[in-house]
Amino acid sequence: MKAEIIAVGTELLLGQIVNSNAQFLSLELAALGIDVFFQTVVGDNSSRLQQAIEIARSRADVILFTGGIGPTEDDLTKDALAASLGRGLHIDQLAMDHVQRFFDERKIVMTENNRKQALIIDGATPLPNETGLAVGLAFADGGKYYLVLPGPPREMKPMFTGQAKPWLQQHALTGEMPIYSKMLKFAGIGESLLEDKLIDLIRNQSDPTIAPYAKEGEVTVRISTKAPSEREAMQKLEVLETTIQEILPEHMYANIDVPLEQLIVDWMADAGLTLSAAESCTGGLLMESITNIPGSASMFLGGIVCYSNEMKKKLLNVPAALLEGPDAPGAVSREVAEVLADQVRMIADSDFGLSVTGVAGPGYSERKPVGLVFVGLAERGRPTQVYELNLKGTRENIRLRTVKSLLYRLWRRLEERKVDTPLEGSALQ
Amino acid sequence: MKAEIIAVGTELLLGQIVNSNAQFLSLELAALGIDVFFQTVVGDNSSRLQQAIEIARSRADVILFTGGIGPTEDDLTKDALAASLGRGLHIDQLAMDHVQRFFDERKIVMTENNRKQALIIDGATPLPNETGLAVGLAFADGGKYYLVLPGPPREMKPMFTGQAKPWLQQHALTGEMPIYSKMLKFAGIGESLLEDKLIDLIRNQSDPTIAPYAKEGEVTVRISTKAPSEREAMQKLEVLETTIQEILPEHMYANIDVPLEQLIVDWMADAGLTLSAAESCTGGLLMESITNIPGSASMFLGGIVCYSNEMKKKLLNVPAALLEGPDAPGAVSREVAEVLADQVRMIADSDFGLSVTGVAGPGYSERKPVGLVFVGLAERGRPTQVYELNLKGTRENIRLRTVKSLLYRLWRRLEERKVDTPLEGSALQ
Structure with a gap:
């Protein structure tokens, strides 16, 4: 089944x-096993939009529209689609009530053009808009499936997930085996190295399929398969998951789509463990990611951004002898990273203390190269x-990858602790 | 002149x-006065790519390709375009030398498939790739203009700006008057309120044109005009700029495309002024934006993330009486914001101290509503x-808008100081 997405x-x-x-x-469509062959963007122009619709009808089975269903004169998607298929339009009463209620509740007089947001194409199923006003719609015509969704992502996403996706599954995908996926999440490894390790699996993939992709310092691998039942699909996926985990035993941190920060926060909160941080070159990015x-x-609990050497000495008790003088290791050093992690943990009285000191560039500092970073991990009752x-x-x-790398070290240590003290994560407090 | 962008x-x-x-x-094309009527995305598939090329040729004068020019078998853009136009391909020697040098410098043996990255279509002008290996190309054929660019943005952007754009100006835009633009940047005002204030200008625009857009808590207005010379264009643009500035006197912070943080950092650094910060609900985002x-x-100089009340007391000397007890104003209060700004400024011995305390949600805290935030601005020798x-x-x-709002207050204060002490910005140190 082939799809085209037309953004208006x-x-x-x-x-x-x-x-x-x-x-x-x-x-979302890939996860349903529907192949997207084209994405098209067209402006708020009726003839060009109808032209795009004609082209899409000639090459796709499922056509999804986003945008152009608001109240203004520029909102043309429903009109153009109706005209293109020779269908009429009418006001959907439930959708109209929804629009009217919005204005009534706010005690604003509804202007006439807002009625447009309740229009649906004759014969289409209305898709209620839970986070906005314009109603969406779904229908089949001549063996093709049409879905019309709002443009704003905060309206479009819930409408797709809650309404359009189930409609597609019921109407367009009835004859097909459903597709099941798992998202495997990795940290502490780059995309190219991960691909390199999995290259044989990727090259020889058929079923399940493997698709790695990288985003903001994390790598995700989606594994997917079609199967008559979820149980059968999960069996197939688990075999592949185990194989992948054996190839990269240290780096897979989850088999659901969750950021590493989320796992750390949830697990530490449940275990009653606390955290603090001292950041130099990342300047707050580490704490921002967590908070x-x-x-x-x-x-x-909190932490300190010790951008200047004065702040390192004053707030984190870094000895001047480490920072100044011809033979001092300097701010960007193993020694200072250790003091920072130790001190912030003691000041905050937290179970763990993280630290960062390095050269994020541009331009070197202390004659040390851009990209040289030391990260520290202090833990109550253990050597830093x-x-x-x-x-x-x-x-x-460099800042982003430093943060991800340090969070990865913390996560690895939390995993070790789970093995050491599986039933009493908070006992060391 | 109509354009289509085909991403492969x-x-x-x-x-x-x-x-x-x-x-x-x-x-970029809008700024050149070229109308983009369609954006198309097509996969690494030769027949579908050729189909997309045929359609684009029927409706556009300028066709820009991104992606599909790397070394692998999936990289098909140049082959498909050459086939579609009945042209041949050959290795460009300078591009080949560039690829070869890359491998020689790294002492790696170049595999044969990398030769593909030096291919150009017969008769095309090669566009050297300064940040990557694959050469781009530009040519005219049958009254249409074709540009082939790499997919990775860090290769595509410099190639467009440095090579493709001048080529377009020389070849495709010769008969047309050049277009000139200015970017006006606003802070401390939302997009809808700004549009509201400028609605008459926007509705009645003809020349220069006005296009507002919002991104990550900042609003930008691009004003553009066509003119035979830069001098004439700038005269027209300056008239409109002055009109806009008169409507929004407090909010326009620049007439070039620069983030507010950049202006603050540059101006404070030049004036020898220093800054520190204490953040509660923004958890490091403010300091991260600056650093x-x-x-x-x-x-x-640095600052403190005082997420917990303990940290507020211990590191920032917030009196317990402000935080605890039935009648205390609580952590999210005007009083605590003031102490945080004062204290962090004194601890860091900086000229300015910023503070944030509030409820970012989800869920309220201290029975205060989500979105209630107090921000403080302390300054040496002045009341906070x-x-x-x-x-x-x-x-x-909420976190993002808090940061932008506080930076806007700091910027306004720095502007006031410029008026107070125009020649001795650092005199108050």
């Missing part, structure tokens, strides 16, 4: 926004570990 | 990456200012 909106053609809807829908996770307040990183890339990249 | 790559159709190249090129700017080390924010949105949104 002049703002996309002007480059004002990026077509993230196409990415979301492509991922970005809801619930982090119960395990993350320091790791040296030699990273390449832009300032942004 | 199965990874786009699988949703593994978002088509940010199309956004970049659309923005993300190269050169921030010369003005940003505290501002109350009432923000809506997700946790991520």
Whole structure:
């Protein structure tokens, strides 16, 4: 089954926004076993939109539209599609009530153009919009399946997941075996090295299929298979998962789509363990990544960004002898990383303390090369570990990869602790 | 002049990456006065790619390709385009030398498939790849203009800006008046309010044109005009710029495309002023935004993430009476924001101290609503200012908008100081 995604909106053609809807829908359709062969972007122009519809009908079985279903004159998607298929349009009463209620609740008079948001094509199934006003729609015509979704991602995503996807499964995918996927998540390894390790599996893949991809310092491998039942699919997927885990025993941290920070926050919060951090070259990025996770307040106590040497001495008791003088190791050193991790852990009285000191660039510092970073991991009652990183890339990249690398070290240590003290994670407090 | 952008790559159709190249090129082409009418994404498949080329030739004057010019068997763009136009391919010797040198310098044996990266279509102008290996190309055929660019943005962007854009200007835009643009940057105001204030200008625009767009808490307005000379264009643009500035006198912070953090870092560094910060609910995001700017080390000293009340008391001397007890104002309060800003400024001995305390959600804290945030601005020798924010949105949104709002306050204060002490910005140290 072949699909085409048509995003409608002049703002996309002007480059004002990026077509993230196409990415979301492509991922979702791939997971349903539907092949996306084309993504098209067209502006708010009726004749060009109808032209795009004609082309899509000639080459796809499923055509998904995003955008162009709001209240303004520029919103043309439903009209163009109806015209193209020779169908009429009518107001859907439930959708109209939903729009009217929105204005009533806010005590605003509804302007006439808002009625447009309740329009559906004759014969189509309305897809209620739970996070917005414009109703979506789904229908089959001449052996093709059409889905019309809103443009704003916060309306489009829940409508797809909650309504359009089940509709597709019931109507378009009835004869086909469903597809099942697992997301395997990796840390502490780059995409190219991971691909290298899995190259034989990737080259010889048939069923299940393997697709690795990298995003913001993490690598994800999606494994997928078609099967008559979930049980059979999971059996096949687990065999491959085990094989992959055996090839990369240290790096796979989850078999669901979850960021590493989330696992760390959840597990430390459950175990009653606490964390603090002292950051130099990452300047707050490490703490920001952790506190970005809801619930982090119960395990993350706080920390210090010690960008200047003065702050290192004053707030983190780094001895001047380590920082200054011709023979001093300097701020970017194994010694300073150790003091920073130790001190911040003691100051915060936390179970773990993390530290970072390094050269993020551009330009070297202390005659040390860009990309040289030391990260420290202090733990109550155990010797502090320091790791040296030699990273390449832009300032942004070096900072991001430093953070991911240190979180990976923390996660590995938490995993070891689970083995050491499986039933009393909080006992060491 | 009408353009179409064709992005080639199965990874786009699988949703593994978002088509940010199309956004970049659309923005660039709009700035050249070229209308992008379609963006197309097609996979690494020769017949579907040729089909997309045929369609684009029927509806566009300029066709830009990104991706599919690497060394693997899946890289088909040049072959498909050559076949479609009935042209041949040959190795460009300079491009081949560039590829060969890359391997020689790394003392790696070049495999035969890398020769493919030096291929160009007969009659095309090679576009050297300064940040990668695959050569791009540009040519005219039958009144149409073709540009073939690499897929990785870090190769595509410099090749477009440095080579493809001048080529277009020389070959495709000769008869047309060049277009000139200015980017006006705004802070401390949302996109919808800004649009509201400029609605009459936007509705009645003809020449220059006005295009507002929002990105990560900042709003940009691009104003553009066509003119025979830069001098004439700038005169027209400056009239409109002045009008816009008069409508929004407090919010326009630059007339070049620069983030607010950059202005703050550069100006404080030049003036010899220093900064520190104490963050609660933003958890490091404020400091991360500042330290993300190269050169921030010369003005940003450091700061404290005081996520827990213990850290607020211990590191920032917040009196327990403010935090605890039935009548205490609590951590999320005007009083605590003031102490945090004062204290961090004194501890760091910096000219300015910033603070944040609030409820980023999800879930309220201290019975205070999600989105209530207090930000503080302490300055050596002046009373500390505290501002109350009432923000809506997700946790991520609230954190981001808090940071932008506080940076906006700091920028406003720096502007005031420039007026107070125009020639001795560092005199108050």
